[in-house]
Amino acid sequence: MISQTETSPRRCRRLSESYDEKCERWQRTRESLWRRNNVTTCRHVRQCRKKEAEEQSQSPRQKEFLKRRNLATEEEKKQVRFPTGTPASPGLECATGTPKEASSWMDLRSPTSLQNNSSSMIHHKHPQHSLNDPRTQNNWHSCGISSQNILPKDISKLSRGTQTLTESSAIKKNSSQQTDCGIAVLDKEIIQLSNYLKEALHRELLLKQKMVILQELLSTLLQASEKSWKGQLNEDKLKGKLRALENQLHTCAQNYSKDSVKRILMEMEDQKQTYEQKAREALQKLLEEKLQAEQQLQNTQRTLAVTEDDCALWKEHYDTLKTEWSETATNHTELENKLYVLQNQLQWADTQNDQLHQALRNLESEREDLYSRIEALQADNQLRMEHVSAMEGKLQNEQKQKLALEVTITRLHNELQNQSKEKAAQEEVVVRKDQVLTMQIQPPSPVREKQDALLKHPGDEGEENLKDQVQKRTAQLIAKEKECADLRSELEALSDEYRSCMTKLRQCRDELNQFQSKQSKRQCGHWIPLLMVVIAAAMAAFLANFVP
Numbered sequence: 268m269i270s271q272t273e274t275s276p277r278r279c280r281r282l283s284e285s286y287d288e289k290c291e292r293w294q295r296t297r298e299s300l301w302r303r304n305n306v307t308t309c310r311h312v313r314q315c316r317k318k319e320a321e322e323q324s325q326s327p328r329q330k331e332f333l334k335r336r337n338l339a340t341e342e343e344k345k346q347v348r349f350p351t352g353t354p355a356s357p358g359l360e361c362a363t364g365t366p367k368e369a370s371s372w373m374d375l376r377s378p379t380s381l382q383n384n385s386s387s388m389i390h391h392k393h394p395q396h397s398l399n400d401p402r403t404q405n406n407w408h409s410c411g412i413s414s415q416n417i418l419p420k421d422i423s424k425l426s427r428g429t430q431t432l433t434e435s436s437a438i439k440k441n442s443s444q445q446t447d448c449g450i451a452v453l454d455k456e457i458i459q460l461s462n463y464l465k466e467a468l469h470r471e472l473l474l475k476q477k478m479v480i481l482q483e484l485l486s487t488l489l490q491a492s493e494k495s496w497k498g499q500l501n502e503d504k505l506k507g508k509l510r511a512l513e514n515q516l517h518t519c520a521q522n523y524s525k526d527s528v529k530r531i532l533m534e535m536e537d538q539k540q541t542y543e544q545k546a547r548e549a550l551q552k553l554l555e556e557k558l559q560a561e562q563q564l565q566n567t568q569r570t571l572a573v574t575e576d577d578c579a580l581w582k583e584h585y586d587t588l589k590t591e592w593s594e595t596a597t598n599h600t601e602l603e604n605k606l607y608v609l610q611n612q613l614q615w616a617d618t619q620n621d622q623l624h625q626a627l628r629n630l631e632s633e634r635e636d637l638y639s640r641i642e643a644l645q646a647d648n649q650l651r652m653e654h655v656s657a658m659e660g661k662l663q664n665e666q667k668q669k670l671a672l673e674v675t676i677t678r679l680h681n682e683l684q685n686q687s688k689e690k691a692a693q694e695e696v697v698v699r700k701d702q703v704l705t706m707q708i709q710p711p712s713p714v715r716e717k718q719d720a721l722l723k724h725p726g727d728e729g730e731e732n733l734k735d736q737v738q739k740r741t742a743q744l745i746a747k748e749k750e751c752a753d754l755r756s757e758l759e760a761l762s763d764e765y766r767s768c769m770t771k772l773r774q775c776r777d778e779l780n781q782f783q784s785k786q787s788k789r790q791c792g793h794w795i796p797l798l799m800v801v802i803a804a805a806m807a808a809f810l811a812n813f814v815p
Contacts, residue, residue: 637775651761658754665751672744679737771805
């Protein structure tokens with residue numbers, strides 16, 4: 268094995284190496300280790316071989332385990348490979364060695380080839396007929412070739428190693444493979460893992476076969492249980508029927524003896540004869556009744572033919588009467604309809620006459636009402652005209668007051684401007700006086716201070732009074748303007764109502780004049796109801812818009 272205690276420069280050199288260089292270096296170190304003579308004075312070759320044989324010998328428990336799973340032991344493999352009568356040739360020993368030698372020969376390859384082969388073995392065992400299959404194993408064993416010796420055939424030239432001598436079996440046993448990470452894995456462990464995998468796969472196959480067999484057995488058991496259950500039911504039913512029949516037979520045998528049975532049979536024969544005689548008499552009676560019924564049937568057939576002829580005659584007479592009756596019924600209905608129409612026309616004429624008379628009376632009464640309303644409207648119109656004239660006078664007065672207020676406001680504004688100018692001049696004078704006083708060193712007297720204060724604020728009270736007056740006048744002006752706007756809107760509404768009333772009155776007068784001119788020619792007209800509706804609508808609109 269490669270020693271892990273190395274200096275730091277060698278480690279740096281190894282880190283910079285490629286994978287091929289590493290593989291070559293590992294191969295060189297292995298060859299140097301294998302060529303070394305490991306035999307000392309205290310350890311002989313025979314003792315090593317004995318120890319190896321003891322280690323390779325399997326326990327009886329393991330042998331029994333392999334026998335149960337149809338796996339051949341190493342001794343059996345050796346017996347198959349090398350029979351007792353014929354010694355093995357050296358070529359065969361090299362080609363068909365023990366699994367340990369094959370594994371040691373496999374260990375000569377590079378770690379990459381070993382890993383690839385192991386992974387391919389694991390992945391391709393299940394879908395294909397692998398070496399773990401018992402049939403293939405038996406075939407290989409019968410040929411004298413182990414399953415592990417087949418794997419190294421596809422080895423490339425780069426991954427091949429040198430073959431060692433037979434004396435270095437202990438070195439081969441303890442040899443190992445190093446992974447990319449630098450972890451050393453013993454060949455013994457790899458072989459154990461492969462054996463465990465083979466055993467696990469073999470167990471899995473056996474379990475699957477057992478599961479299939481168990482499923483088939485379960486289905487057959489279910490079918491058999493159903494059949495047995497149905498058979499038991501049928502058997503129970505038949506047994507019950509047999510028991511019932513046996514009970515009946517037993518009761519009959521107990522109740523009746525042979526003599527009584529014979530007597531009963533004789534009585535039954537006598538009854539049979541009597542029944543036969545009665546049946547014959549009944550048949551004779553039935554035949555006689557049949558003959559009588561046939562005669563009666565012939566008589567009834569004759570009478571039926573006669574009645575059918577009479578029925579046909581009566582049917583013809585009935586059809587003619589039916590047609591005549593339908594014609595008379597149609598004539599009767601037509602006459603009744605005409606009578607109803609005439610009655611309706613007469614009633615309609617009477618009602619129309621009554622309506623016309625009533626309309627005339629209503630028109631006369633409405634005419635009188637209209638005249639009275641016209642007089643009332645004229646009086647209201649005069650009152651409204653007076654009210655309008657009064658409102659116009661008020662409006663003129665309000666406008667005059669508005670003008671006066673505007674004049675006063677302008678005057679007050681001018682006064683305010685003048686006062687502000689005077690105030691500015693006084694302030695300038697005060698400022699100048701203050702400057703003069705500051706130039707002097709004498710302290711100001713209290714009387715002087717009061718005078719200065721009065722000079723500074725002479726027109727504050729007057730300004731406040733003027734502002735209050737201006738605000739009051741503006742508020743009065745706004746209120747007057749609102750009143751003027753309300754009065755104008757009322758005037759416009761009254762003028763519109765007046766105009767509408769005048770137009771309605773003119774229409775009413777025109778309609779009355781037309782009605783009076785046409786009344787002499789016509790007693791009733793079709794447009795009277797329309798006129799009444801128009802007048803009523805006009806009056807309703809006038810009353811709705813009328814504001815006292």
